[in-house]
Amino acid sequence: MNAPAPYLHWGFILISLPNLILIGVMLLLFALALIAPFPHGGNHHGADDDE
Protein backbone atom coordinates (compact mmCIF):
# COMPACT_ATOMS: atom_id res chain seq x y z
CA MET A 1 0.00 0.00 0.00
CA ASN A 2 2.89 2.37 0.60
CA ALA A 3 4.52 1.70 -2.76
CA PRO A 4 3.95 4.14 -5.63
CA ALA A 5 1.14 3.10 -7.97
CA PRO A 6 2.12 1.57 -11.32
CA TYR A 7 1.61 3.93 -14.25
CA LEU A 8 0.48 3.09 -17.77
CA HIS A 9 1.81 5.12 -20.67
CA TRP A 10 0.47 5.24 -24.23
CA GLY A 11 1.72 8.20 -26.25
CA PHE A 12 0.52 11.34 -24.52
CA ILE A 13 -1.72 9.39 -22.14
CA LEU A 14 -0.24 8.78 -18.71
CA ILE A 15 -2.50 7.33 -16.04
CA SER A 16 -2.04 5.39 -12.84
CA LEU A 17 -3.48 1.89 -12.69
CA PRO A 18 -5.80 2.71 -9.72
CA ASN A 19 -7.25 5.70 -11.60
CA LEU A 20 -7.75 3.59 -14.75
CA ILE A 21 -9.52 0.89 -12.72
CA LEU A 22 -11.70 3.53 -11.05
CA ILE A 23 -12.75 4.99 -14.41
CA GLY A 24 -13.55 1.49 -15.64
CA VAL A 25 -15.67 0.78 -12.54
CA MET A 26 -17.52 4.09 -13.01
CA LEU A 27 -18.27 3.27 -16.66
CA LEU A 28 -19.50 -0.16 -15.58
CA LEU A 29 -21.72 1.39 -12.88
CA PHE A 30 -23.17 3.84 -15.39
CA ALA A 31 -23.90 1.08 -17.90
CA LEU A 32 -25.52 -1.05 -15.18
CA ALA A 33 -27.66 1.90 -14.06
CA LEU A 34 -28.98 2.21 -17.60
CA ILE A 35 -29.90 -1.44 -18.05
CA ALA A 36 -30.59 -2.77 -14.55
CA PRO A 37 -34.29 -3.02 -13.68
CA PHE A 38 -35.45 -0.53 -11.07
CA PRO A 39 -37.52 -1.89 -8.15
CA HIS A 40 -41.26 -1.21 -8.57
CA GLY A 41 -40.55 0.53 -11.86
CA GLY A 42 -43.39 -1.33 -13.53
CA ASN A 43 -45.94 -0.30 -10.92
CA HIS A 44 -45.01 3.37 -11.16
CA HIS A 45 -45.20 3.25 -14.90
CA GLY A 46 -48.70 1.91 -14.83
CA ALA A 47 -49.87 4.22 -12.07
CA ASP A 48 -48.52 7.43 -13.50
CA ASP A 49 -49.12 6.96 -17.16
CA ASP A 50 -52.59 5.47 -16.79
CA GLU A 51 -51.70 2.81 -19.29
Place this chain on the structure above:
Amino acid sequence: MSEAADAAGGAPGSTGGPQAGGSPALEPGWTAAVRDRLSRRLTVEELLPTRQPSYVGSWVYVFGVVTIAALVWVVASGCVLAFMGSAWWHTSSLGHFVNSVHFWSVQMFFIFMVLHLWGQYWGAGWRDGRAATWMVGVVIFLFSIVTAFTGYLVQQNFDSQWIAVNAKDAVNATGLGGFFNVLNFGQMYGLHVMLLPIGVTILVVFHILQVRSRGVVRPIGDPYVPEQPGAGGQLP
Protein backbone atom coordinates in the same frame (compact mmCIF):
# COMPACT_ATOMS: atom_id res chain seq x y z
CA MET B 1 -51.49 27.90 -6.46
CA SER B 2 -53.30 30.29 -4.14
CA GLU B 3 -55.70 32.97 -5.28
CA ALA B 4 -53.37 35.64 -4.03
CA ALA B 5 -50.54 34.19 -6.05
CA ASP B 6 -52.83 33.96 -9.08
CA ALA B 7 -53.76 37.58 -8.74
CA ALA B 8 -50.17 38.67 -8.44
CA GLY B 9 -49.01 36.42 -11.23
CA GLY B 10 -49.40 39.06 -13.89
CA ALA B 11 -46.94 41.44 -12.32
CA PRO B 12 -44.17 39.59 -10.54
CA GLY B 13 -41.98 41.89 -8.56
CA SER B 14 -44.37 44.81 -8.59
CA THR B 15 -44.39 46.55 -5.28
CA GLY B 16 -47.71 48.23 -5.00
CA GLY B 17 -50.39 50.28 -6.65
CA PRO B 18 -53.62 49.06 -8.23
CA GLN B 19 -53.17 46.92 -11.30
CA ALA B 20 -55.02 47.27 -14.55
CA GLY B 21 -58.26 45.37 -14.70
CA GLY B 22 -59.09 45.91 -11.08
CA SER B 23 -57.19 42.88 -9.75
CA PRO B 24 -55.92 43.15 -6.18
CA ALA B 25 -52.51 44.75 -5.85
CA LEU B 26 -49.50 42.99 -4.39
CA GLU B 27 -48.46 44.21 -0.97
CA PRO B 28 -45.67 46.78 -1.17
CA GLY B 29 -42.12 45.88 -0.31
CA TRP B 30 -39.56 43.31 -1.35
CA THR B 31 -40.61 40.85 1.34
CA ALA B 32 -44.06 40.45 -0.23
CA ALA B 33 -42.50 40.25 -3.68
CA VAL B 34 -40.12 37.46 -2.63
CA ARG B 35 -42.92 35.61 -0.80
CA ASP B 36 -45.16 35.87 -3.85
CA ARG B 37 -42.46 34.64 -6.17
CA LEU B 38 -41.57 31.71 -3.90
CA SER B 39 -45.21 30.72 -3.44
CA ARG B 40 -45.62 30.56 -7.21
CA ARG B 41 -42.32 28.89 -8.02
CA LEU B 42 -41.96 26.40 -5.19
CA THR B 43 -44.99 24.87 -3.51
CA VAL B 44 -44.82 22.40 -0.65
CA GLU B 45 -46.16 19.72 -3.00
CA GLU B 46 -43.15 20.27 -5.25
CA LEU B 47 -40.71 20.33 -2.34
CA LEU B 48 -41.89 17.00 -0.94
CA PRO B 49 -43.55 15.10 -3.77
CA THR B 50 -45.05 11.69 -3.09
CA ARG B 51 -45.25 10.68 -6.75
CA GLN B 52 -42.80 10.97 -9.59
CA PRO B 53 -43.13 10.51 -13.34
CA SER B 54 -42.65 6.94 -14.56
CA TYR B 55 -39.31 7.73 -16.24
CA VAL B 56 -37.76 8.56 -12.85
CA GLY B 57 -37.84 4.81 -12.14
CA SER B 58 -34.23 4.32 -13.24
CA TRP B 59 -30.98 3.85 -11.36
CA VAL B 60 -29.53 6.82 -13.25
CA TYR B 61 -31.66 9.13 -11.11
CA VAL B 62 -30.21 7.62 -7.94
CA PHE B 63 -26.73 9.04 -8.57
CA GLY B 64 -27.69 12.56 -7.48
CA VAL B 65 -29.23 11.33 -4.24
CA VAL B 66 -26.19 9.19 -3.45
CA THR B 67 -24.01 12.26 -4.04
CA ILE B 68 -26.06 14.16 -1.45
CA ALA B 69 -25.78 11.23 0.98
CA ALA B 70 -22.00 11.25 0.53
CA LEU B 71 -21.94 15.00 1.16
CA VAL B 72 -23.77 14.48 4.45
CA TRP B 73 -21.06 12.05 5.53
CA VAL B 74 -18.33 14.42 4.35
CA VAL B 75 -19.74 17.31 6.39
CA ALA B 76 -20.48 15.19 9.47
CA SER B 77 -17.02 13.59 9.60
CA GLY B 78 -15.43 16.96 8.78
CA CYS B 79 -17.17 18.54 11.78
CA VAL B 80 -15.71 15.84 14.05
CA LEU B 81 -12.23 16.36 12.58
CA ALA B 82 -12.48 20.13 13.02
CA PHE B 83 -13.42 19.69 16.68
CA MET B 84 -10.69 17.18 17.49
CA GLY B 85 -7.73 18.55 15.51
CA SER B 86 -4.84 17.13 13.52
CA ALA B 87 -3.01 15.50 16.44
CA TRP B 88 -6.11 13.41 17.12
CA TRP B 89 -6.71 12.29 13.55
CA HIS B 90 -3.03 11.37 13.13
CA THR B 91 -2.38 9.54 16.39
CA SER B 92 -5.55 7.84 17.69
CA SER B 93 -7.23 4.85 16.09
CA LEU B 94 -10.63 6.54 16.25
CA GLY B 95 -9.08 9.61 14.66
CA HIS B 96 -7.68 7.45 11.87
CA PHE B 97 -11.12 5.97 11.34
CA VAL B 98 -12.95 9.31 11.17
CA ASN B 99 -10.22 10.70 8.94
CA SER B 100 -10.70 7.70 6.64
CA VAL B 101 -14.48 8.15 6.67
CA HIS B 102 -13.93 11.77 5.63
CA PHE B 103 -11.54 10.77 2.85
CA TRP B 104 -13.60 7.91 1.44
CA SER B 105 -16.90 9.79 1.62
CA VAL B 106 -15.23 12.48 -0.48
CA GLN B 107 -14.24 9.78 -2.97
CA MET B 108 -17.86 8.60 -3.07
CA PHE B 109 -19.05 12.21 -3.40
CA PHE B 110 -16.90 12.77 -6.48
CA ILE B 111 -17.54 9.38 -8.06
CA PHE B 112 -21.32 9.74 -7.86
CA MET B 113 -21.24 13.44 -8.73
CA VAL B 114 -19.43 12.54 -11.97
CA LEU B 115 -21.89 9.69 -12.64
CA HIS B 116 -24.75 12.17 -12.02
CA LEU B 117 -23.02 14.59 -14.41
CA TRP B 118 -22.78 11.88 -17.10
CA GLY B 119 -26.45 11.06 -16.67
CA GLN B 120 -27.50 14.70 -16.97
CA TYR B 121 -25.13 15.37 -19.87
CA TRP B 122 -26.29 12.45 -22.01
CA GLY B 123 -29.89 13.11 -21.01
CA ALA B 124 -29.50 16.84 -21.82
CA GLY B 125 -30.77 17.77 -18.38
CA TRP B 126 -30.68 21.50 -19.23
CA ARG B 127 -33.75 21.27 -21.49
CA ASP B 128 -37.13 22.93 -20.91
CA GLY B 129 -35.94 25.86 -18.84
CA ARG B 130 -33.40 23.99 -16.74
CA ALA B 131 -30.25 25.74 -17.97
CA ALA B 132 -29.75 27.48 -14.62
CA THR B 133 -29.99 24.12 -12.83
CA TRP B 134 -27.26 22.73 -15.07
CA MET B 135 -25.05 25.79 -14.57
CA VAL B 136 -25.39 25.71 -10.79
CA GLY B 137 -24.38 22.04 -10.96
CA VAL B 138 -21.25 23.00 -12.91
CA VAL B 139 -20.39 25.63 -10.28
CA ILE B 140 -20.89 23.03 -7.52
CA PHE B 141 -18.47 20.73 -9.36
CA LEU B 142 -15.83 23.47 -9.58
CA PHE B 143 -16.34 24.51 -5.93
CA SER B 144 -16.00 20.87 -4.90
CA ILE B 145 -12.70 20.48 -6.73
CA VAL B 146 -11.24 23.50 -4.93
CA THR B 147 -12.64 22.23 -1.61
CA ALA B 148 -11.08 18.81 -2.12
CA PHE B 149 -7.80 20.41 -3.18
CA THR B 150 -7.61 22.49 0.01
CA GLY B 151 -8.44 19.29 1.90
CA TYR B 152 -5.35 17.62 0.47
CA LEU B 153 -3.33 20.66 1.60
CA VAL B 154 -4.47 20.53 5.24
CA GLN B 155 -3.84 16.86 6.00
CA GLN B 156 -0.79 17.95 8.02
CA ASN B 157 1.47 15.22 6.68
CA PHE B 158 4.32 14.94 4.16
CA ASP B 159 1.85 14.24 1.38
CA SER B 160 0.11 17.59 1.91
CA GLN B 161 3.46 19.40 2.01
CA TRP B 162 4.51 17.76 -1.25
CA ILE B 163 1.21 18.70 -2.91
CA ALA B 164 1.41 22.28 -1.60
CA VAL B 165 4.97 22.86 -2.82
CA ASN B 166 4.15 21.49 -6.26
CA ALA B 167 0.81 23.27 -6.48
CA LYS B 168 2.37 26.63 -5.61
CA ASP B 169 3.84 27.02 -9.08
CA ALA B 170 0.65 25.81 -10.76
CA VAL B 171 -1.51 28.28 -8.83
CA ASN B 172 0.96 31.09 -9.56
CA ALA B 173 0.81 30.18 -13.25
CA THR B 174 -2.95 30.73 -13.24
CA GLY B 175 -2.49 34.24 -11.86
CA LEU B 176 -4.26 33.41 -8.62
CA GLY B 177 -1.06 33.34 -6.59
CA GLY B 178 -1.67 36.92 -5.46
CA PHE B 179 -4.87 35.82 -3.73
CA PHE B 180 -4.17 32.28 -2.58
CA ASN B 181 -0.95 30.97 -1.10
CA VAL B 182 -1.22 27.20 -0.98
CA LEU B 183 1.75 27.09 1.40
CA ASN B 184 -0.23 29.14 3.92
CA PHE B 185 -1.78 26.43 6.10
CA GLY B 186 -4.04 28.83 8.01
CA GLN B 187 -5.53 30.24 4.82
CA MET B 188 -6.07 26.80 3.29
CA TYR B 189 -7.54 25.39 6.52
CA GLY B 190 -9.94 28.32 6.90
CA LEU B 191 -11.09 27.95 3.31
CA HIS B 192 -11.45 24.18 3.66
CA VAL B 193 -13.42 24.03 6.90
CA MET B 194 -15.49 27.22 6.58
CA LEU B 195 -16.01 29.15 3.38
CA LEU B 196 -15.81 26.42 0.76
CA PRO B 197 -17.98 23.77 2.48
CA ILE B 198 -20.57 26.40 3.37
CA GLY B 199 -20.53 27.53 -0.26
CA VAL B 200 -20.88 23.97 -1.58
CA THR B 201 -23.69 23.19 0.86
CA ILE B 202 -25.65 26.35 0.02
CA LEU B 203 -25.23 25.67 -3.70
CA VAL B 204 -26.34 22.05 -3.30
CA VAL B 205 -29.46 23.13 -1.40
CA PHE B 206 -30.21 25.68 -4.13
CA HIS B 207 -29.58 23.02 -6.79
CA ILE B 208 -32.08 20.67 -5.12
CA LEU B 209 -34.67 23.46 -4.90
CA GLN B 210 -34.15 24.14 -8.61
CA VAL B 211 -34.70 20.47 -9.42
CA ARG B 212 -37.79 20.30 -7.21
CA SER B 213 -39.13 23.52 -8.71
CA ARG B 214 -39.17 22.25 -12.28
CA GLY B 215 -39.25 18.52 -11.73
CA VAL B 216 -37.04 15.92 -13.40
CA VAL B 217 -36.45 16.56 -17.08
CA ARG B 218 -38.33 14.33 -19.51
CA PRO B 219 -36.25 11.76 -21.42
CA ILE B 220 -35.13 12.72 -24.91
CA GLY B 221 -37.73 11.73 -27.47
CA ASP B 222 -40.61 11.72 -25.04
CA PRO B 223 -43.70 13.44 -26.50
CA TYR B 224 -43.84 17.05 -25.37
CA VAL B 225 -46.37 17.83 -22.68
CA PRO B 226 -47.08 21.52 -22.13
CA GLU B 227 -45.87 22.55 -18.72
CA GLN B 228 -48.35 23.82 -16.18
CA PRO B 229 -47.21 26.52 -13.79
CA GLY B 230 -46.46 25.08 -10.40
CA ALA B 231 -46.67 21.45 -11.50
CA GLY B 232 -43.87 21.36 -13.99
CA GLY B 233 -46.26 19.76 -16.46
CA GLN B 234 -44.88 16.39 -15.51
CA LEU B 235 -46.80 15.06 -12.58
CA PRO B 236 -50.12 13.48 -13.44
